[in-house]
Every structure is written in structure tokens, then in C-alpha cells.
Amino acid sequence: MVKQLIQEDKTLYLCEACGAAYPEKEWAEKCQAWCEAHGGTCNIEIIAHSVPVEKAGEQG
Numbered sequence: 896m897v898k899q900l901i902q903e904d905k906t907l908y909l910c911e912a913c914g915a916a917y918p919e920k921e922w923a924e925k926c927q928a929w930c931e932a933h934g935g936t937c938n939i940e941i942i943a944h945s946v947p948v949e950k951a952g953e954q955g
């Protein structure tokens with residue numbers, strides 16, 4: 896199960912295994928499936944769809 900991250904105007908989906916954020920749940924699920932199967936390595940073709948995100952939960 897991927898983690899949902901609600902931002903001001905959009906929702907991102909986090910791979911809980913590596914923390915990469917994706918605008919599309921489909922890619923987050925692919926990333927998580929990959930990370931869980933290949934512990935510690937990321938698929939460059941999947942990661943390419945991720946977006947930079949400020950660390951969640953560290954404000955205030």
C-alpha cells in the first residue's frame with residue numbers, strides 16, 4: 896500500500912520503501928513493488944517518474 900501525501904493543490908503518492916513521491920498512484924505502486932522485491936535498489940525507469948518533494952511532516 897502506498898502512502899498518500901496531500902499537498903496544497905495536488906496529491907502525491909509515496910513509495911513507503913524508498914520514499915520517492917509520484918503524482919500518479921500507478922507509478923508509486925510500481926516503485927514500491929520493485930523496492931520490496933529488490934530491496935535497496937531503485938529502478939531508474941520508475942524513479943524517472945518521481946517528483947521532488949519537501950520532507951513531509953517536518954514543519955512546525
Ligand SMILES: [Zn+2]
Pocket residue numbers: 910911912913914915926927930937
Ligand atoms: Zn520505491
